[in-house]
Amino acid sequence: MTSKRADVLVDADWVQEHLEDSNVVFVEVDEDVSAYDGGHIAGAVKLDWKSELQDAVIRDFVSKEDFAALLSAKGIGNDDTVVLYGGNNNWFAAYAYWYFKVYGHADVRLLDGGRKKWELDGRPMTTDAVSRQATSYTAQEQDTSIRAFRDEALAAIDTLNLVDVRSPDEFSGKLLAPAHLPQEQSQRGGHIPGAINVPWSKAANDDGTFKTDDELRTLYGEAGLDDGRDTIAYCRIGERSSHTWFVLRELLGHDNVKNYDGSWTEYGSLVGVPIAKGA
C-alpha cells in the first residue's frame, strides 16, 4: 500500500498555477448549487450532483451515454485533468470523484479543503460566466470493483470491513440523518451489524483538508479496520462515504474498497435485514 496523495490531491497554490492550463478543468460540485453562482474559482464549470448525476426517475446514476453527453457539453475531454472541489468539506466533490472513476475517467483530483479552505484563505473567486468548447467524451462501462450494491452490503456482514462514516448519533440510531437535514429518511435507525463507526470528519481537519497519511492509518487501525479484508464504506446516501472511500483507496492505497451509495437510506428501509443499534 503506497500513498497516491500527490496524484489525486492538489492544493490551492497548484490550482492558481494551473488556472490557464487548457488541459486542466476545474469543476465545482455542490449540494447547494447556488454556491457556485455566488462566486467560484476562475474558469470552473458547475456540476449539479443531483440534477446532472442522478437519474430523474429511478434511483441510480445517469447512464453511460448520458454521462458522456454531460461531460461533452461541459467541455471536458477524456485526456483532461479534472480537479473537483465543493462545499460541505468536499463531500459532493468526493462523490463526483468516485463517480468519474466509476465511469473510467483517467485523471481526476480533489482540491484539498475544497471551497471552505479556499474561502477561509481569501483566495480569489469570480462570478464571471464560464463557457468551454464542447468535446466528444467517451465514458467506460461502470467499474463495479469500486461500487457496492445492497446484496454485497448484506453479504459483507462478518466477512468484510464495513465502515459506517455517519455521525455517532446516526450510527447508534438516535438520528436518521445529519443534524442539518430533515429527519424523514430511512424506515429504521441503526447500522449494519459488525460495522465500525469512523465518522468521515475524523479524516479531515477543521478547515476541510485531509489529515496526513500517518494520522489516517492510525485512525482506521485503532478503529479496527482489518488490512487483510476488503472494505465497503457507507453513510446515508453515499456522499460522505465517498470521502472515506477516497481516503482508504486513493490516499492510503487499499486495494479493494467499494462505496455503497444505496447506503443507509436503502439498507435501513429493506425488509427483514439485520440491524444493530447503539454504539
Added chain:
Amino acid sequence: MDLTSETVIQGQVLREGSPVPAAYVRLLDAGGEFTAEVKTSAEGRFRFFAAPGQWTLRALSAGGSAEHGLTADKGLNEAQLELS
C-alpha cells in the same frame, strides 16, 4: 418543519453586533464529535435538526471564531454566536 416532533437548533453569527454571512457553523455532540456543518445565510443565520441533549456550536470564518454550548429541548432552540 414539525416542531412538535423535531428538535431544531437555529441562530445567528454576529461580529460586533452585525450578522456574518458565509461563516461555517459546526454542531458537535455531547462527546465533542462532529455532527453537522452549515454555512450562514446572508443574514448570518443557520439551522440544525438535532435531538434533545447537550450540544456545542462552533463558528469559523475568515474574521474569527466562536463557541457556544447549549442544552436543546424538543422544539425550537435559539443560539447566538459572537465572533472574536
